[in-house]
Amino acid sequence: MTEPLLKVNDLVKHFPITGGVLGRVVDKVHAVDGVSFALDAGQTLGVVGESGCGKSTTGRCILRLIEPTSGEVWFEGKNVTAMGKNELRGMARDMQIIFQDPYASLNPRMTVGAIVGEALIIHKLTKTDREYHDRIVELLETVGLSANQMRRYPHEFSGGQRQRIGIARALAVSPKLVVCDEAVSALDVSIQAQVINLLEDLQAKFNLTYLFIAHDLSVVEHISDRVAVMYLGRIVEIASARDLYTTPLHPYTEALLSAMPVPDPQLKRKRIMLQGDVPSPIKPPPGCHFHTRCPMARKECGIESPTLKQGSDGHWVACHLRT
Ligand SMILES: Nc1ncnc2c1ncn2[C@@H]1O[C@H](COP(=O)(O)OP(=O)(O)OP(=O)(O)O)[C@@H](O)[C@H]1O
Numbered sequence: 514m515t516e517p518l519l520k521v522n523d524l525v526k527h528f529p530i531t532g533g534v535l536g537r538v539v540d541k542v543h544a545v546d547g548v549s550f551a552l553d554a555g556q557t558l559g560v561v562g563e564s565g566c567g568k569s570t571t572g573r574c575i576l577r578l579i580e581p582t583s584g585e586v587w588f589e590g591k592n593v594t595a596m597g598k599n600e601l602r603g604m605a606r607d608m609q610i611i612f613q614d615p616y617a618s619l620n621p622r623m624t625v626g627a628i629v630g631e632a633l634i635i636h637k638l639t640k641t642d643r644e645y646h647d648r649i650v651e652l653l654e655t656v657g658l659s660a661n662q663m664r665r666y667p668h669e670f671s672g673g674q675r676q677r678i679g680i681a682r683a684l685a686v687s688p689k690l691v692v693c694d695e696a697v698s699a700l701d702v703s704i705q706a707q708v709i710n711l712l713e714d715l716q717a718k719f720n721l722t723y724l725f726i727a728h729d730l731s732v733v734e735h736i737s738d739r740v741a742v743m744y745l746g747r748i749v750e751i752a753s754a755r756d757l758y759t760t761p762l763h764p765y766t767e768a769l770l771s772a773m774p775v776p777d778p779q780l781k782r783k784r785i786m787l788q789g790d791v792p793s794p795i796k797p798p799p800g801c802h803f804h805t806r807c808p809m810a811r812k813e814c815g816i817e818s819p820t821l822k823q824g825s826d827g828h829w830v831a832c833h834l835r836t
Protein backbone atom coordinates (compact mmCIF):
# COMPACT_ATOMS: atom_id res chain seq x y z
CA MET A 514 0.00 0.00 0.00
CA THR A 515 1.31 3.42 -0.90
CA GLU A 516 0.91 6.36 1.46
CA PRO A 517 -1.94 8.73 0.59
CA LEU A 518 -0.77 12.13 -0.64
CA LEU A 519 -2.92 13.91 1.93
CA LYS A 520 -4.12 12.71 5.30
CA VAL A 521 -6.33 14.74 7.60
CA ASN A 522 -6.67 13.48 11.16
CA ASP A 523 -9.38 14.73 13.48
CA LEU A 524 -9.18 18.31 12.23
CA VAL A 525 -10.93 20.87 14.43
CA LYS A 526 -11.38 24.59 13.85
CA HIS A 527 -13.27 26.71 16.35
CA PHE A 528 -13.56 30.44 15.67
CA PRO A 529 -13.76 32.41 18.91
CA ILE A 530 -16.60 34.91 19.31
CA THR A 531 -15.68 37.85 21.47
CA GLY A 532 -18.08 40.14 23.27
CA GLY A 533 -18.47 42.77 25.95
CA VAL A 534 -16.24 45.78 26.54
CA LEU A 535 -13.30 43.57 27.44
CA GLY A 536 -13.54 41.60 24.24
CA ARG A 537 -13.52 38.31 26.08
CA VAL A 538 -14.16 35.06 24.26
CA VAL A 539 -17.83 34.41 24.98
CA ASP A 540 -18.48 31.57 22.58
CA LYS A 541 -17.08 29.76 19.60
CA VAL A 542 -18.20 28.72 16.14
CA HIS A 543 -17.65 25.00 15.68
CA ALA A 544 -16.73 25.39 12.00
CA VAL A 545 -14.89 22.07 11.68
CA ASP A 546 -15.54 19.48 14.35
CA GLY A 547 -13.29 16.47 13.92
CA VAL A 548 -12.78 15.81 10.21
CA SER A 549 -10.64 12.88 9.03
CA PHE A 550 -9.99 11.55 5.54
CA ALA A 551 -7.22 10.39 3.22
CA LEU A 552 -6.67 11.31 -0.39
CA ASP A 553 -4.46 9.37 -2.82
CA ALA A 554 -2.30 11.07 -5.43
CA GLY A 555 -4.06 11.66 -8.74
CA GLN A 556 -7.49 11.24 -7.18
CA THR A 557 -10.36 13.65 -6.59
CA LEU A 558 -12.29 13.87 -3.36
CA GLY A 559 -15.52 15.82 -3.69
CA VAL A 560 -16.68 17.61 -0.53
CA VAL A 561 -20.32 18.65 -0.38
CA GLY A 562 -22.70 20.10 2.16
CA GLU A 563 -24.93 23.07 2.81
CA SER A 564 -23.58 26.58 3.30
CA GLY A 565 -21.66 26.99 6.54
CA CYS A 566 -20.94 23.30 7.14
CA GLY A 567 -17.19 23.90 7.19
CA LYS A 568 -16.01 22.99 3.68
CA SER A 569 -13.91 26.11 3.04
CA THR A 570 -12.56 26.10 6.57
CA THR A 571 -11.38 22.52 6.06
CA GLY A 572 -9.68 23.49 2.78
CA ARG A 573 -8.02 26.53 4.28
CA CYS A 574 -6.76 24.63 7.33
CA ILE A 575 -5.12 22.06 5.03
CA LEU A 576 -3.14 24.84 3.33
CA ARG A 577 -2.58 26.54 6.71
CA LEU A 578 -4.18 29.72 5.35
CA ILE A 579 -5.90 29.58 8.73
CA GLU A 580 -4.55 27.78 11.78
CA PRO A 581 -6.47 24.71 12.89
CA THR A 582 -7.49 24.54 16.54
CA SER A 583 -6.35 20.92 16.72
CA GLY A 584 -5.80 17.86 14.60
CA GLU A 585 -3.18 17.05 12.01
CA VAL A 586 -2.66 17.43 8.29
CA TRP A 587 -0.10 15.15 6.67
CA PHE A 588 1.15 15.78 3.14
CA GLU A 589 3.58 13.33 1.49
CA GLY A 590 4.33 11.89 4.91
CA LYS A 591 5.16 15.30 6.42
CA ASN A 592 3.18 16.86 9.23
CA VAL A 593 2.02 20.19 7.78
CA THR A 594 0.41 21.28 11.04
CA ALA A 595 3.77 21.10 12.83
CA MET A 596 5.72 23.06 10.19
CA GLY A 597 7.43 26.34 10.92
CA LYS A 598 7.19 29.34 8.60
CA ASN A 599 10.19 28.43 6.43
CA GLU A 600 9.19 24.87 5.89
CA LEU A 601 5.65 25.98 5.14
CA ARG A 602 6.88 28.37 2.47
CA GLY A 603 8.64 25.52 0.70
CA MET A 604 5.46 23.51 0.94
CA ALA A 605 3.28 26.29 -0.49
CA ARG A 606 4.26 25.34 -4.02
CA ASP A 607 2.86 21.84 -3.64
CA MET A 608 -0.62 22.97 -2.57
CA GLN A 609 -2.71 25.55 -4.37
CA ILE A 610 -6.26 26.81 -4.00
CA ILE A 611 -8.74 28.07 -6.59
CA PHE A 612 -11.62 30.19 -5.34
CA GLN A 613 -15.24 30.58 -6.35
CA ASP A 614 -15.03 34.19 -7.36
CA PRO A 615 -11.95 34.61 -9.53
CA TYR A 616 -12.81 38.26 -10.00
CA ALA A 617 -12.37 38.96 -6.31
CA SER A 618 -9.11 37.03 -6.17
CA LEU A 619 -7.58 38.48 -9.35
CA ASN A 620 -5.97 41.88 -8.89
CA PRO A 621 -7.88 44.21 -11.29
CA ARG A 622 -4.81 46.43 -11.80
CA MET A 623 -2.58 43.62 -12.95
CA THR A 624 -2.47 42.22 -16.46
CA VAL A 625 -3.30 38.56 -16.89
CA GLY A 626 0.34 37.88 -17.71
CA ALA A 627 1.50 39.51 -14.48
CA ILE A 628 -1.12 37.62 -12.46
CA VAL A 629 -0.12 34.26 -13.88
CA GLY A 630 3.58 35.12 -13.69
CA GLU A 631 3.60 36.49 -10.13
CA ALA A 632 4.34 33.14 -8.53
CA LEU A 633 7.13 32.48 -11.06
CA ILE A 634 8.90 35.53 -9.67
CA ILE A 635 8.11 34.85 -6.00
CA HIS A 636 9.40 31.29 -6.21
CA LYS A 637 12.19 32.18 -8.69
CA LEU A 638 10.99 29.57 -11.14
CA THR A 639 12.28 31.17 -14.33
CA LYS A 640 15.74 32.58 -14.96
CA THR A 641 15.46 34.94 -17.93
CA ASP A 642 12.79 37.30 -19.26
CA ARG A 643 12.39 35.03 -22.25
CA GLU A 644 11.80 32.00 -20.05
CA TYR A 645 9.33 33.96 -17.90
CA HIS A 646 7.39 35.09 -20.95
CA ASP A 647 7.36 31.64 -22.56
CA ARG A 648 6.18 29.99 -19.36
CA ILE A 649 3.25 32.42 -19.08
CA VAL A 650 2.28 31.71 -22.69
CA GLU A 651 2.53 27.99 -22.01
CA LEU A 652 0.31 28.29 -18.91
CA LEU A 653 -2.32 30.37 -20.70
CA GLU A 654 -2.44 27.90 -23.58
CA THR A 655 -2.67 24.99 -21.16
CA VAL A 656 -5.93 26.39 -19.79
CA GLY A 657 -7.34 27.27 -23.21
CA LEU A 658 -6.42 30.97 -23.37
CA SER A 659 -4.05 32.53 -25.89
CA ALA A 660 -0.75 34.37 -25.74
CA ASN A 661 -2.20 37.62 -27.05
CA GLN A 662 -4.47 37.81 -24.00
CA MET A 663 -1.62 38.27 -21.56
CA ARG A 664 -1.66 42.07 -21.77
CA ARG A 665 -5.37 42.30 -20.99
CA TYR A 666 -6.95 42.92 -17.59
CA PRO A 667 -9.30 40.60 -15.67
CA HIS A 668 -12.41 42.72 -16.33
CA GLU A 669 -12.04 42.10 -20.06
CA PHE A 670 -12.79 38.41 -19.55
CA SER A 671 -15.94 36.37 -19.00
CA GLY A 672 -16.54 34.45 -15.76
CA GLY A 673 -15.40 31.16 -17.26
CA GLN A 674 -12.26 32.75 -18.71
CA ARG A 675 -11.45 34.39 -15.39
CA GLN A 676 -11.69 31.00 -13.75
CA ARG A 677 -9.21 29.73 -16.36
CA ILE A 678 -6.85 32.56 -15.37
CA GLY A 679 -7.18 31.46 -11.74
CA ILE A 680 -6.35 27.91 -12.77
CA ALA A 681 -3.31 29.04 -14.81
CA ARG A 682 -2.09 31.00 -11.80
CA ALA A 683 -2.43 27.93 -9.58
CA LEU A 684 -0.62 25.74 -12.13
CA ALA A 685 2.34 28.14 -12.41
CA VAL A 686 4.08 26.53 -9.43
CA SER A 687 3.39 22.94 -10.62
CA PRO A 688 1.37 21.97 -7.55
CA LYS A 689 0.52 18.42 -6.52
CA LEU A 690 -2.69 19.18 -4.65
CA VAL A 691 -5.25 21.74 -5.77
CA VAL A 692 -8.13 22.69 -3.50
CA CYS A 693 -10.97 23.84 -5.76
CA ASP A 694 -13.23 25.79 -3.41
CA GLU A 695 -16.54 26.23 -5.27
CA ALA A 696 -14.39 26.77 -8.34
CA VAL A 697 -17.32 26.38 -10.73
CA SER A 698 -20.27 27.25 -8.49
CA ALA A 699 -20.74 30.79 -9.79
CA LEU A 700 -20.68 29.77 -13.45
CA ASP A 701 -23.53 28.89 -15.79
CA VAL A 702 -24.12 25.18 -16.12
CA SER A 703 -22.66 24.95 -19.64
CA ILE A 704 -19.54 26.88 -18.63
CA GLN A 705 -19.33 24.78 -15.46
CA ALA A 706 -19.06 21.67 -17.59
CA GLN A 707 -16.27 23.22 -19.69
CA VAL A 708 -14.23 24.17 -16.65
CA ILE A 709 -14.78 20.75 -15.07
CA ASN A 710 -13.62 19.10 -18.31
CA LEU A 711 -10.55 21.33 -18.30
CA LEU A 712 -9.79 20.38 -14.68
CA GLU A 713 -10.10 16.70 -15.58
CA ASP A 714 -7.75 17.10 -18.56
CA LEU A 715 -5.23 18.92 -16.39
CA GLN A 716 -5.48 16.22 -13.75
CA ALA A 717 -4.65 13.53 -16.31
CA LYS A 718 -1.82 15.60 -17.80
CA PHE A 719 -0.12 16.65 -14.56
CA ASN A 720 -1.25 13.89 -12.19
CA LEU A 721 -2.99 16.48 -10.02
CA THR A 722 -4.87 15.63 -6.87
CA TYR A 723 -8.05 17.58 -6.20
CA LEU A 724 -10.06 18.40 -3.14
CA PHE A 725 -13.15 19.56 -4.94
CA ILE A 726 -15.55 21.56 -2.79
CA ALA A 727 -19.12 22.32 -3.88
CA HIS A 728 -22.57 22.91 -2.43
CA ASP A 729 -24.33 20.31 -4.35
CA LEU A 730 -23.93 16.70 -5.28
CA SER A 731 -24.64 17.13 -8.99
CA VAL A 732 -21.55 19.30 -9.49
CA VAL A 733 -19.07 16.85 -7.96
CA GLU A 734 -20.56 13.64 -9.38
CA HIS A 735 -18.65 13.68 -12.64
CA ILE A 736 -15.24 14.70 -11.37
CA SER A 737 -15.00 12.83 -8.04
CA ASP A 738 -13.50 9.43 -7.36
CA ARG A 739 -14.72 9.64 -3.77
CA VAL A 740 -17.21 11.99 -2.16
CA ALA A 741 -17.45 13.23 1.44
CA VAL A 742 -20.73 14.69 2.70
CA MET A 743 -20.39 17.24 5.49
CA TYR A 744 -22.98 18.42 7.95
CA LEU A 745 -22.28 21.02 10.65
CA GLY A 746 -18.52 20.56 10.75
CA ARG A 747 -18.43 16.78 10.44
CA ILE A 748 -18.17 14.23 7.65
CA VAL A 749 -21.35 12.14 7.89
CA GLU A 750 -20.60 9.87 4.93
CA ILE A 751 -17.65 9.16 2.68
CA ALA A 752 -17.57 6.64 -0.15
CA SER A 753 -16.64 6.07 -3.76
CA ALA A 754 -18.75 8.33 -5.97
CA ARG A 755 -20.56 5.35 -7.40
CA ASP A 756 -21.52 3.89 -4.00
CA LEU A 757 -22.56 7.25 -2.62
CA TYR A 758 -24.86 8.05 -5.53
CA THR A 759 -26.36 4.58 -5.90
CA THR A 760 -26.55 3.36 -2.30
CA PRO A 761 -26.35 6.31 0.07
CA LEU A 762 -26.35 5.24 3.71
CA HIS A 763 -26.80 8.47 5.66
CA PRO A 764 -30.32 9.98 5.85
CA TYR A 765 -28.79 13.40 5.13
CA THR A 766 -27.11 12.15 1.94
CA GLU A 767 -30.42 10.55 0.93
CA ALA A 768 -32.15 13.88 1.38
CA LEU A 769 -29.50 15.71 -0.67
CA LEU A 770 -29.72 13.11 -3.43
CA SER A 771 -33.48 13.23 -3.49
CA ALA A 772 -33.23 16.92 -4.35
CA MET A 773 -30.93 16.25 -7.31
CA PRO A 774 -32.46 16.40 -10.78
CA VAL A 775 -32.39 13.02 -12.51
CA PRO A 776 -31.72 12.86 -16.27
CA ASP A 777 -34.20 10.02 -16.80
CA PRO A 778 -37.78 11.19 -16.05
CA GLN A 779 -38.92 7.56 -15.70
CA LEU A 780 -36.59 7.20 -12.78
CA LYS A 781 -38.53 9.02 -10.07
CA ARG A 782 -36.90 9.53 -6.71
CA LYS A 783 -39.01 10.22 -3.67
CA ARG A 784 -38.27 13.76 -2.59
CA ILE A 785 -37.25 13.90 1.06
CA MET A 786 -37.95 17.33 2.47
CA LEU A 787 -35.83 18.20 5.46
CA GLN A 788 -37.60 20.11 8.22
CA GLY A 789 -36.18 23.37 9.52
CA ASP A 790 -32.82 25.04 8.93
CA VAL A 791 -29.31 23.93 9.67
CA PRO A 792 -28.81 24.58 13.42
CA SER A 793 -26.28 27.21 14.51
CA PRO A 794 -22.65 26.02 14.54
CA ILE A 795 -22.24 28.06 17.73
CA LYS A 796 -24.33 25.54 19.65
CA PRO A 797 -24.53 22.43 17.50
CA PRO A 798 -27.10 19.89 18.74
CA PRO A 799 -25.74 17.19 21.06
CA GLY A 800 -25.30 13.64 19.81
CA CYS A 801 -25.68 13.36 16.06
CA HIS A 802 -25.67 16.93 14.72
CA PHE A 803 -28.30 15.92 12.21
CA HIS A 804 -30.82 14.41 14.64
CA THR A 805 -32.95 17.58 14.89
CA ARG A 806 -33.82 17.29 11.19
CA CYS A 807 -33.53 13.57 10.64
CA PRO A 808 -36.77 11.84 9.63
CA MET A 809 -35.53 8.64 11.28
CA ALA A 810 -34.01 9.95 14.50
CA ARG A 811 -34.35 7.88 17.66
CA LYS A 812 -33.73 8.81 21.26
CA GLU A 813 -30.09 7.69 21.25
CA CYS A 814 -29.32 10.00 18.30
CA GLY A 815 -29.73 13.07 20.49
CA ILE A 816 -27.38 11.68 23.13
CA GLU A 817 -24.49 9.92 21.54
CA SER A 818 -22.35 11.17 18.67
CA PRO A 819 -22.06 8.53 15.96
CA THR A 820 -18.53 7.92 14.66
CA LEU A 821 -17.69 7.06 11.06
CA LYS A 822 -17.96 3.30 10.64
CA GLN A 823 -17.44 1.18 7.59
CA GLY A 824 -20.82 0.09 6.22
CA SER A 825 -19.39 -1.78 3.25
CA ASP A 826 -15.95 -1.84 1.66
CA GLY A 827 -14.62 1.74 1.59
CA HIS A 828 -18.04 3.15 2.39
CA TRP A 829 -18.08 4.98 5.72
CA VAL A 830 -21.09 6.43 7.48
CA ALA A 831 -21.69 8.13 10.83
CA CYS A 832 -25.22 7.04 11.75
CA HIS A 833 -26.55 4.96 14.65
CA LEU A 834 -29.22 3.44 12.45
CA ARG A 835 -27.05 2.36 9.55
CA THR A 836 -24.12 0.53 11.09
N1 LIG B 1 -13.08 33.91 10.11
C1 LIG B 1 -14.19 33.44 10.66
N2 LIG B 1 -14.62 33.87 11.87
C2 LIG B 1 -15.73 33.38 12.45
N3 LIG B 1 -16.50 32.44 11.91
C3 LIG B 1 -16.15 31.95 10.71
C4 LIG B 1 -14.98 32.42 10.02
N4 LIG B 1 -14.89 31.74 8.84
C5 LIG B 1 -15.94 30.91 8.80
N5 LIG B 1 -16.70 31.02 9.92
C6 LIG B 1 -17.91 30.25 10.24
O1 LIG B 1 -17.57 28.87 10.22
C7 LIG B 1 -18.61 28.09 9.67
C8 LIG B 1 -18.10 27.31 8.51
O2 LIG B 1 -17.77 28.20 7.47
P1 LIG B 1 -17.20 27.76 6.06
O3 LIG B 1 -16.92 28.98 5.29
O4 LIG B 1 -16.09 26.79 6.26
O5 LIG B 1 -18.44 26.98 5.45
P2 LIG B 1 -18.68 26.47 3.95
O6 LIG B 1 -19.15 25.06 4.08
O7 LIG B 1 -17.49 26.73 3.12
O8 LIG B 1 -19.91 27.37 3.50
P3 LIG B 1 -20.26 27.96 2.05
O9 LIG B 1 -20.90 26.80 1.32
O10 LIG B 1 -21.22 29.04 2.32
O11 LIG B 1 -18.99 28.41 1.41
C9 LIG B 1 -19.72 29.08 9.32
O12 LIG B 1 -20.67 29.11 10.37
C10 LIG B 1 -19.00 30.40 9.20
O13 LIG B 1 -19.86 31.46 9.53
Ligand SMILES: [Mg+2]
Pocket residue numbers: 568569570694695
Ligand atom coordinates in the same frame (compact mmCIF):
# COMPACT_ATOMS: atom_id res chain seq x y z
MG1 LIG C 1 -17.15 27.91 1.44
